[in-house]
Amino acid sequence: MPDARIPAGSRPPQEEVLVRAAWVLTSGPAGEIEDGAVHVRDGRIAEVGPYRELRGRLPGAAVEGDGTGLLIPGxxxxxxxxxxxxxxxxxxxxxxxxxxxxxxxxxxxxxxxxxxxxxxxxxxxxxxxxxxxxxxxxxxxxxxxxxxxxxxxxxxxxxxxxxxxxxxxxxxxxxxxxxxxxxxxxxxxxxxxxxxxxxxxxxxxxxxxxxxxxxxxxxxxxxxxxxxxxxxxxxxxxxxxxxxxxxxxxxxxxxxxxxxxxxxxxxxxxxxxxxxxxxxxxxxxxxxxxxxxxxxxxxxxxxxxxxxxxxxxxxxxxxxxxxxxxxxxxxxxxxxxxxxxxxxxxxxxxxxxxxxxxxxxxxxxxxxxxxxxxxxLGLDHLIGSLEPGKRADLVLLQDSVCVAVLHDPCGQLVYGASPRAVRSVWVDGRRLVDDHACTTVDEAEQTGRSRTLAARLAVATGLRAAGFSRLGPG
Ligand SMILES: [Zn+2]
Structure with missing residues (x-):
């Protein structure tokens, strides 16, 4: 879990980071890059390429990812x-x-x-x-x-x-x-x-x-x-x-x-x-x-x-x-x-x-x-692939058996990946998932509040009385 949760209504800052994975599946012209990385800066993708090359040019950059797993566009x-x-x-x-x-x-x-x-x-x-x-x-x-x-x-x-x-x-x-x-x-x-x-x-x-x-x-x-x-x-x-x-x-x-x-x-x-x-x-x-x-x-x-x-x-x-x-x-x-x-x-x-x-x-x-x-959605000039110049929307999948063995990285993503592998998610360069937890909305708190609201709705609409909900009153 992240050390500090972002209070509701505010977002984490855009960060500069080099995100590294065993395979970067770009959905763009760069194709699939082995031991690849994406350089995120000012909410954008600055560079995409082999990790060693990017690391050589950016020796001081913070690195996220241990070089295993997959990095994909959001x-x-x-x-x-x-x-x-x-x-x-x-x-x-x-x-x-x-x-x-x-x-x-x-x-x-x-x-x-x-x-x-x-x-x-x-x-x-x-x-x-x-x-x-x-x-x-x-x-x-x-x-x-x-x-x-x-x-x-x-x-x-x-x-x-x-x-x-x-x-x-x-x-x-x-x-x-x-x-x-x-x-x-x-x-x-x-x-x-x-x-x-x-x-x-x-x-x-x-x-x-x-x-x-x-x-x-x-x-x-x-x-x-x-x-x-x-x-x-x-x-x-x-x-x-x-x-x-x-x-x-x-x-x-x-x-x-x-x-x-x-x-x-x-x-x-x-x-x-x-x-x-x-x-x-x-x-x-x-x-x-x-x-x-x-x-x-x-x-x-x-x-x-x-x-x-x-x-x-x-x-x-x-x-x-x-x-x-x-x-x-x-x-x-x-x-x-x-x-x-x-x-x-x-x-x-x-x-x-x-x-x-x-x-x-x-x-x-x-x-x-x-x-x-x-x-x-008419947004492909902004998002959809890992390409320099696009907004930094990306997903790092690591720390899970479902992305541990990558004979076929893309096949493993489509047929084998599950949310338990989603380690980090960036939108516009802001990290909204960190260490498998959402940084902007507290999951436990939101779940509790939503259960109460859903129970109220089920009663107020008559849907509970009609047999469509078994949710007890708040
Ligand atoms: Zn629909």
């Missing part, structure tokens, strides 16, 4: 919902549409800005300890009395994570009209929360904004059009879900006479940079549309398996030139935020689905989790 979690942070484990056996109706809806009525902030801090620990340095989030709950999504920005800033946040409110059922929709679900209120979230991001250090659309089917046509107009006028990029489950295609065809991908195209949503979760049920014409417009896909293998959604055609999407990143998806549809587990599962799912172990290899999967994920 992982990019391209799709999650931190609004679900305190709702993990509820309704795991429901279908996506049932789950939205029975869990997401009731939770939204009670989730506050403070719950969002606390839940974000809790899950930030889990993400950092599994090597995540950047997260793309969508807040999917809507509280009539509280623009709760803003709490995510505060939570990410306190934890020190790099983030992209959005608000994915819905105001309709699958037909496009939710009879008797309460006034707070009106377009004015929803657009006001987008504005509030964008404003909070402007004041943030490492968190930026995207316009969120939970699902196309979950929005009225009026809200879809208002959102498309706002993105065009404001230059906002977009985060949504597309082609996640088969029911979506049937419902969209019934409502609009076309699938969700061509409908998003018709709305003009692909005129802006757009990342969509899932893409499980895309057709060949859909893939052509996505590729032609530079639409990126966040692949969430664990969530797709838990919900029984299907298998995303990852090799086909990649061969079409589409940027495919990897995501955990939300804490309530995964039910964890362990990115290393998502990375491994991304490889395994393709192999078993194709009945072919060569259908995807470890370097491709690591690239998806790093550089391709950064490209999917």
């Amino acid at each position: 992982l990019v979690n391209t799709h999650t919902h931190l609004s679900e942070a305190l709702a993990t484990g509820m309704g795991s056996e429901l279908t996506l549409f049932e789950w939205g109706e029975r869990i997401v809806g009731p939770l939204g009525t009670a989730l506050t800005t403070e719950d969002a902030r606390e839940g974000t801090r809790l899950r930030a620990i889990e993400m950092l300890l599994s090597g995540v340095t950047t997260v793309n989030d969508m807040f999917v709950h809507s509280n009539p009395g509280d623009a709760a999504s803003v709490g995510v920005v505060a939570g990410l800033e306190e934890a020190g994570l790099r983030g992209v946040v959005s608000f994915g409110a819905e105001d309709a059922d699958m037909s496009g009209a939710r009879p008797g929709a309460p006034p707070w679900a009106g377009i004015g209120r929803i657009m006001a929360e987008h504005e509030a979230l964008a404003e909070a991001c402007e004041a943030a250090d490492l968190v930026s904004f995207r316009y969120g659309i939970g699902t196309l089917l979950g929005q009225s046509d009026a809200l879809l059009e208002a959102g498309a107009d706002a993105c065009r006028d404001r230059g906002w990029a977009v985060h949504t879900h597309l082609a996640e489950v088969r029911e979506e295609l049937v419902a969209a065809t019934g409502r609009w006479g076309r699938r969700t991908v061509p409908h998003a195209l018709a709305l003009g949503l692909f005129e802006r940079p757009l990342i969509a979760g899932h893409g499980v049920w895309v057709t060949e014409p859909d893939i052509e549309i996505l590729a032609a417009h530079g639409v990126a896909i966040a692949h969430n293998p664990v969530a797709n398996m838990i919900l029984g959604s299907g298998v995303c055609p990852v090799p086909r999407l990649r061969s079409a030139g589409i940027a495919v990143g990897i995501g955990t998806d939300g804490a309530a549809s995964n039910d964890g935020q362990d990115m290393l587990q998502a990375v491994k599962t991304a490889a395994l799912l393709q192999k078993v689905h194709a009945l072919d172990p060569s259908v995807i290899d470890a370097p491709a999967v690591l690239r998806m989790a790093t550089l391709d994920g950064a490209r999917a």
Whole structure:
């Protein structure tokens, strides 16, 4: 454990350090470097190369790492919902549409800005300890009395994570009209929360904004059009879900006479940079549309398996030139935020689905989790690979049996690494994990507080009475 914890709300300083490992997997032009090192200075990567060369030029530099294990770029979690942070484990056996109706809806009525902030801090620990340095989030709950999504920005800033946040409110059922929709679900209120979230991001250090659309089917046509107009006028990029489950295609065809991908195209949503979760049920014409417009896909293998959604055609999407990143998806549809587990599962799912172990290899999967994920978010000029000039987001894996034997360093990372090997994590040159512990959020304290908040939410929303939680009152 670190000697001194950083008090909540403040971050450790940017440090100058030479980080050394048996293998540096750069995801960049330098490839894989044996006994390599990265020189971190002023929040940036100054140099990448063989340890002895760098050490010779920097004899006085502090060195982190004992020359064993792996050093990789920070992982990019391209799709999650931190609004679900305190709702993990509820309704795991429901279908996506049932789950939205029975869990997401009731939770939204009670989730506050403070719950969002606390839940974000809790899950930030889990993400950092599994090597995540950047997260793309969508807040999917809507509280009539509280623009709760803003709490995510505060939570990410306190934890020190790099983030992209959005608000994915819905105001309709699958037909496009939710009879008797309460006034707070009106377009004015929803657009006001987008504005509030964008404003909070402007004041943030490492968190930026995207316009969120939970699902196309979950929005009225009026809200879809208002959102498309706002993105065009404001230059906002977009985060949504597309082609996640088969029911979506049937419902969209019934409502609009076309699938969700061509409908998003018709709305003009692909005129802006757009990342969509899932893409499980895309057709060949859909893939052509996505590729032609530079639409990126966040692949969430664990969530797709838990919900029984299907298998995303990852090799086909990649061969079409589409940027495919990897995501955990939300804490309530995964039910964890362990990115290393998502990375491994991304490889395994393709192999078993194709009945072919060569259908995807470890370097491709690591690239998806790093550089391709950064490209999917339009951040590859800043992060995603260990290259001089990029921001210093990196992960050192050491001190564990799972990285002790490295016949195939990249293969061992993808198929064998677990959070127990994550020794140090830097974001923007600040050490957020030191000696396997988070430096910005106290894990024991945060866990205790979150348990109390989750119990309160389960009672206040009626979800405990409905049998979805066995958590006792605080
Ligand atoms: Zn999602």
